[in-house]
Amino acid sequence: MKFLNLINKNLFFHELTHFILSLLSGLFVWLIFRDWRLLPVAILFGFFIDVDHLFDYLNWSRGSLKLSEFFTPRLYVRGSKKVFVPLHGWEFLPFVWIFGRIIGLKIGISGFQWAASLAYFTHMSWDQITVNPNTLGYFFIYRLINNFKMKSFNGKK
Numbered sequence: 580m581k582f583l584n585l586i587n588k589n590l591f592f593h594e595l596t597h598f599i600l601s602l603l604s605g606l607f608v609w610l611i612f613r614d615w616r617l618l619p620v621a622i623l624f625g626f627f628i629d630v631d632h633l634f635d636y637l638n639w640s641r642g643s644l645k646l647s648e649f650f651t652p653r654l655y656v657r658g659s660k661k662v663f664v665p666l667h668g669w670e671f672l673p674f675v676w677i678f679g680r681i682i683g684l685k686i687g688i689s690g691f692q693w694a695a696s697l698a699y700f701t702h703m704s705w706d707q708i709t710v711n712p713n714t715l716g717y718f719f720i721y722r723l724i725n726n727f728k729m730k731s732f733n734g735k736k
C-alpha cells in the first residue's frame with residue numbers, strides 16, 4: 580500500500596483505531612435509532628476531527644503543504660513547540676451534543692447528537708490514553724491560557 584509509505588505506521592494504527600471506534604459508536608447509535616446516516620455522522624465527529632492538525636501543520640510550515648510532512652506530526656509539534664489542535668477539547672463535548680441536537684432536528688436525523696458526541700468522546704479518550712499529555716492537556720481553555728505551549732500540554736512547565 581503506497582499510502583503506508585507516506586504515513587508513519589504508528590500514526591496509521593492510531594487513526595485506524597479512531598476510525599474503528601467511530602464506526603462502533605455509529606453502529607451502537609444505529610441500533611437504537613435505525614438510521615444509516617448516523618454512521619457518517621459518527622465518522623465525521625470521531626475520525627475527521629483530526630483535520631485540525633492541518634492548522635498546527637500550516638502554522639509551522641507557514642502555508643506550504645507537503646503531505647509527507649503533514650503525516651509526521653512530531654515534526655511540526657516539536658518544530659513549533661506548540662499544540663493547537665483547535666477541534667480537540669474535552670469542554671467541547673456538551674457543545675457537540677447541543678450542536679448535534681440542533682442539526683439533527685434541522686435535517687431530520689434523530690440520534691445525530693448521540694452519534695456525534697459518542698464518537699467525539701471515543702476520539703478524545705483514545706487521544707488522552709495514547710498521547711497521554713498532562714491531565715488538562717486536551718482542554719482547549721487550558722492550552723489557550725498556556726499559549727498552546729507543548730511544554731504545558733505535556734505537563735512540564
Ligand SMILES: [Zn+2]
Pocket residue numbers: 628629667702706
Ligand atoms: Zn485526535
